[in-house]
Amino acid sequence: MIALEAAGLGKRYRDTWALREVFLSVPQGRVVALVGPNGAGKSTLMRVAVGLSRPTTGRLRVFGEEPYGETLERVAYVAQDKPLYDEFTVGEMIRVGERLNPRFDAKGATRRLNDLNVPGRARVHTLSGGQRAQVAITLAVAKRADLIVLDEPLASLDPLARHEVMEGLMMAVADTGMTVLLSSHVIAELEEVCDHLVLLSRGRVQVAGDIEEILQGHRLLVGPAGTVPGGSYEVIGEHRTERQTSLLARLSDPVHDPRWTARELSLQDVVLGYMRSPDVTHYPPPVLAERGDVA
Amino acid sequence: MIDFTLDRKSGTATYAQLIQQVEHALRLGLLMPGDQLPTAKQVVGRLAINPNTVLRAYRELEARGLVEALPGLGTFVRRSLVAPHDPELEASLGEWVATAREAGLGDDDMRSLLEFALSGHRREIA
Numbered sequence: 001m002i003a004l005e006a007a008g009l010g011k012r013y014r015d016t017w018a019l020r021e022v023f024l025s026v027p028q029g030r031v032v033a034l035v036g037p038n039g040a041g042k043s044t045l046m047r048v049a050v051g052l053s054r055p056t057t058g059r060l061r062v063f064g065e066e067p068y069g070e071t072l073e074r075v076a077y078v079a080q081d082k083p084l085y086d087e088f089t090v091g092e093m094i095r096v097g098e099r100l101n102p103r104f105d106a107k108g109a110t111r112r113l114n115d116l117n118v119p120g121r122a123r124v125h126t127l128s129g130g131q132r133a134q135v136a137i138t139l140a141v142a143k144r145a146d147l148i149v150l151d152e153p154l155a156s157l158d159p160l161a162r163h164e165v166m167e168g169l170m171m172a173v174a175d176t177g178m179t180v181l182l183s184s185h186v187i188a189e190l191e192e193v194c195d196h197l198v199l200l201s202r203g204r205v206q207v208a209g210d211i212e213e214i215l216q217g218h219r220l221l222v223g224p225a226g227t228v229p230g231g232s233y234e235v236i237g238e239h240r241t242e243r244q245t246s247l248l249a250r251l252s253d254p255v256h257d258p259r260w261t262a263r264e265l266s267l268q269d270v271v272l273g274y275m276r277s278p279d280v281t282h283y284p285p286p287v288l289a290e291r292g293d294v295a
Numbered sequence: 296m297i298d299f300t301l302d303r304k305s306g307t308a309t310y311a312q313l314i315q316q317v318e319h320a321l322r323l324g325l326l327m328p329g330d331q332l333p334t335a336k337q338v339v340g341r342l343a344i345n346p347n348t349v350l351r352a353y354r355e356l357e358a359r360g361l362v363e364a365l366p367g368l369g370t371f372v373r374r375s376l377v378a379p380h381d382p383e384l385e386a387s388l389g390e391w392v393a394t395a396r397e398a399g400l401g402d403d404d405m406r407s408l409l410e411f412a413l414s415g416h417r418r419e420i421a
Contacts, residue, residue, distance in 0.1 A: 174339050
């Protein structure tokens with residue numbers, strides 16, 4: 001099952017295209033890192049995915065349906081500023097969630113916030129940034145959605161709060177097998193959590209796919225200056241010194257050239273390499289393979 | 296039950312680190328046949344990693360015949376990796392270490408020598 005699919009998706013605000021010709025296919029159950037520089041279109045893509053914004057061109061589907069009406073019961077969304085009612089208590093926020101969402105797990109939300117020592121009687125405006133994030137994300141998880149969309153969930157949180165937010169989210173994934181789409185600037189922190197990458201640049205998809213396949217398909221090729229390694233690859237970025245050339249390359253086949261070494265790359269290396277070359281894009285082939293659900 | 300840790304700077308993939316830790320525990324006898332591995336949710340609750348990573352490590356351990364997933368019950372150790380106890384072998388290694396130390400070798404020198412001997416042996420059987 002495809003959780004999120006976009007074909008020729010474009011979104012224009014006045015005369016600026018926030019998204020252009022976006023093609024995506026995210027299988028169900030993936031934890032997706034949506035990354036890209038500021039203004040790349042991350043928030044716009046999320047807003048379209050949760051039905052808050054309509055495409056100018058093309059289409060986007062969530063579990064095969066356009067994100068309106070009943071389909072939105074399957075989707076939860078937390079905007080970047082983690083909107084909550086400041087004057088409400090945490091307990092009242094949970095009751096609001098219960099009223100507005102037919103499948104809402106109020107017991108689970110109460111338990112989770114208790115475990116995190118967020119008092120139910122506290123008013124929202126008295127909470128710390130980390131507690132506020134915990135409340136917003138706990139409410140979104142309690143909606144029992146099949147797709148949860150989180151815009152910068154880790155921004156402005158201290159390291160312990162980041163760990164707790166991610167831990168809570170990953171436990172929910174283990175319980176439900178839900179699909180997660182989250183945007184972030186801190187790529188290193190996504191490597192253990194996310195298994196799918198969507199990298200946007202200037203409103204277009206630069207790279208998208210399962211992270212493991214992306215890492216397998218890219219190497220840092222290091223060899224003597226003035227030579228070119230033999231093989232079939234596309235150069236994403238390069239760095240030259242007098243003696244040595246380093247190429248960040250997307251390989252079609254393994255490179256076998258005795259003068260060149262091929263080093264594996266971290267997610268961060270690959271993402272930074274593409275961000276430095278914003279014009280290099282490649283559209284991924286549609287992902288058709290299904291993976292087992294989380295037990 | 297064993298507790299996983301994560302070395303985020305090691306460059307080793309997370310699922311591979313989990314596999315290494317289970318194998319290490321099996322070698323040391325910290326895990327024995329019949330012992331249960333933590334559930335994916337338990338691991339995720341400590342390390343804040345993707346549950347699919349844990350499941351993938353467990354599938355790989357199952358493919359190696361070391362553990363067995365019993366649906367609805369959990370994942371259990373099938374086979375130990377504790378090397379058979381051989382006092383003679385251990386004594387001769389102890390003597391070798393003593394001789395090497397007298398010859399002025401440090402721990403790292405000995406480890407390198409052992410690694411060299413092992414790779415030589417691997418080449419012979421290859």
